[in-house]
Amino acid sequence: MPNSAPIHSITASTSGTAGNVGNTGNAPGGGSAGDSTPSNATAPRMRFTAQEKKWIVYDVGNSAFVLLSTAVVPIYANSLLEAAGQSNIVSTWGYAQTIASLVIAVLTPLLGSIADVQGMKIRFFTGFLLTGVVMCCAMALPLGWLAFLIVCVLATIGLNGSLTFYDSMLVDVTTDERMDRVSSHGYAWGYIGSTVPFIACIALIFGGPALLGLPTVLCTRISFVITAIWWIAFTIPLLTSYRQTHYRATRDKTGEAIRGTFDELRSTFRAIHANKPLWMFMIAFFFYIDAVNTVISMSTSYGTQLGIDPTQLVAALLVTQFVAFPCAIIYGRLADRFGGKTMIVAAVIVYLCIVFFAAFFLRTATEFWILAILVGMFQGGIQALSRSYYGKLIPKQHADEYYGFYDVFGKTASVLGTFLVATTTSITGNASLGVLSITILLALALVFLLAQKDPTRG
Template sequence: MEQAVAEQAPPSSTRRERTGWYFYDWANSAFSTTVITVFLGPYLTSIAETAAGCSDDACDTAVIHPLGIPIAPGALFPYTVSLSVFLTVFVLPVVGAIADRSPRKKQLLALFAYIGAAATAGMLFLTGDRYLLGAGLFLLANIAFGASVVVYNSFLPQIAAEADRDRVSSFGWAWGYLGGGLLLLVNVAAVLLKSKLGLSTGEVARYSIVSAGVWWAGFTTIPLLTLRNRPVTDPEAAAAAGNVLTGGFRQLWHTLKGLKVYPLTLFFLVAYLIYNDGIQTVISLASQYGTKELHLDDSVLVPTILMVQFLAFAGALLLGRLARAIGAWKTVLVSLVLWTLVILVAFFLPARQAVPFVILGGAIGLVLGGSQALSRSLFSQLIPKGKEGEYFGIYEISDKGTSWLGPLLFGLAYDMTRSYRVAIVSLLVFFIAGFVALAAVPIRRAIEQAGNTPPAKL
């Protein structure tokens, strides 16, 4: 695969640089996997339940009051995810515009990556009833995470030619799932051996969250050593490069106005926003659903999610191959049909039975990585040259665990019904509406409209 990538990559890109680029997926996926997907949801919920003075079997009427607002303890994490993404709506497109105007993208990547990693490691102090500390650190970490991925994604059109981006993007996602899975493997071992280690479930969760921050910071060093900065290519951005901050805000406004020149790119963004909200909500709240609704022990839940990570590695490569056969657009549509089936099956899963949950986890793993990787490569074809950062800033608003409509709907559904099953099945609307919207995008014309050359198969 990598040899094929090298054949069609732009002359200015080297295999060493692309390998370094893959490693940022390896580094930051620890945050997605260990923090968002597995440990923080149940752990922060337990902290909130402690603050509310309730136990697992007596929380139906308990409330907490963050900033004076009464909410159910179980709704704190989805609401926090939703708030973090609401804030990124204002932050990430500006970060992207700044990245396009700066000849120091690599330094921007370092800034946001290390801020996010530090906030994650700071959860070492998340104990007792300090749910506001946990929510605040997660807000900072998730926003910094999204900002770093905006800069990271903007390198993709610079290191891979149009015809090869599906493979490069898929390999990056696969590498990320492998890295996130390896750290989670260590944390799974800690969960299974917690009694021998003399640790409680909460302590294992907290130390696992901290380990993701250390992993993120440590492996970010590799892309910082191998990626190289490039001159600003957009004439307007180059002219304003002397003041990247104010220029970034101005360019964001021009970008939003300029989207009317590329209406099909905007159409794709709307479709992606819809269906990826559903995907990201499933990722970020799966462990909470398994713990609180299905009453599964960590010894079942965590190894299953670990299995999902390694299957997602294989799934990203598998769907990448399918995309080469039938096209990336069609492959993503197929994946959305599979996601719809996943939600329906999740609604009917029996409580306290591990085998059905493990089987469903396997299905999620096979479809997860490919649907995300191919969406990224498709979008890279819809960006006018020289505007990668600002367009990926808009794209990243709903990517990699930073959705907000899904967690908001999930939180509202649970708050009103106190049923996680109702909350999970409410997510069907995102996959059905997203499929319809994506199917309506004339993808070949959209790529040509952005001034790019469409691949042979879409």
């Protein structure tokens, strides 16, 4: 996507806090975070800035791997499992995703605290990014099912680790007033942009054997390499332009800041716990994002175990991307009118209905299509608004550290969700009951959301 071309026009008032003003960072524990910006309230319309567009474009890159991991990788893993005499892909895939989520949940708070040092955020982002890209390429090697799952777990760790620091970059590239729109457009363009390499990969997988004389397995492996190239290509604009404007220490104080990291983590956790609206939201987020991530990561494996044709699964998930594109943008606009929290509550209620539908009615390809479209309508919105709503509640100069805790809650929830589905399915032998267990988490999330007072709405 050319960076000189505006992605979208928005109406924005940039008065208030969270401006992109450099932090002097004179003390290792903090520094003045310049959080005020000149008002542009008189300007009726503003286009995305160059920084905002380059931040959005990374979603186009990483979403290609997310889509491939959702639609193709579980089917390929299932073929490896079947060849090895294994049968229950739902539980096996669920445990693999649980391990990846657990590693990220343990690492991100510590690394996030260190990354709040001036100049460190981009280094951690790059490290996880390269891990994900290299492991994505390694998935193309002729591996057995266990080795493939290990490499897949490492690729997932690289992806989710990069997203932790990418999410925290949001406070550096935009303002509170624009945050919902920018975050929503990131997910939206990620959905639509990811379809380009995905369609190429699917065309190769299904058409390669007949047109090129290549085995389907080889075509599938080549698709992993195509996805990795797309991922890194759309990361270059962000890598070459990003500047960290909110931080808690300067680079010459890095050693002192790192030594104080654990004290900072304890202090941040106490600060989060003392901030009741933030704490209530994080508990709610823990439960509802669990359901969202579990539905995303387990949908194809669930459909595969139900015996739905893989072609139907892939086609339905591709359509989901096109549905999600406008819906994510619309969700951002609705948040401007009704508030981010209100729209998050609405999405949680819809997800309750989606999970009930999946557990009780999903049996055929037609019903999977219905499920995929419903998920596409609300998935991007709830993810984007969660990211931006949280960004409005936290101190900007500690963004990495706070987003580290944000990911602990999100990724630990993913551990619970996939583990719950996998364990319930293993014990009962019924994948539908495993899916149904997610409703408990959504109901708990709804309770905490309704109990939380929204500090962004006066």
